[in-house]
Amino acid sequence: IYNARSIKNVARLKLARWFNEVEKLGADNFYTVIDTFKTHYDTILNFFVNRATNANAESFNAKVKAFRAQFRGVTDIPFFLYRLMKLCA
Numbered sequence: 001i002y003n004a005r006s007i008k009n010v011a012r013l014k015l016a017r018w019f020n021e022v023e024k025l026g027a028d029n030f031y032t033v034i035d036t037f038k039t040h041y042d043t044i045l046n047f048f049v050n051r052a053t054n055a056n057a058e059s060f061n062a063k064v065k066a067f068r069a070q071f072r073g074v075t076d077i078p079f080f081l082y083r084l085m086k087l088c089a
Contacts, residue, residue, distance in 0.1 A: 008048040015044070063088055 015037070022030045037044065047053065067084060074080045 008045050011048045012045055015041075060088065 019034055019037070022034060064084065067087065068074075071080065
């Protein structure tokens with residue numbers, strides 16, 4: 001579904017077919033995955049509108065989290081934000 005260049009409606013159809021195939025298998029392990037996909041169905045399909053992801057935001061959040069973990073117990077928040085801006089900007 002993701003590798004082929006397709007539009008949102010085609011992806012919706014392919015994803016629904018995949019759900020049906022997995023449900024026919026009867027493998028209990030995939031029910032959690034299917035539930036997650038169904039919960040975020042519209043968000044997943046929005047990828048096919050302009051094929052954009054939030055990978056940049058996730059990468060930035062990971063950098064902020066790592067930087068924050070390095071400096072636990074920061075009391076000077078403005079200086080922390082200044083350092084963060086200098087490192088990530």
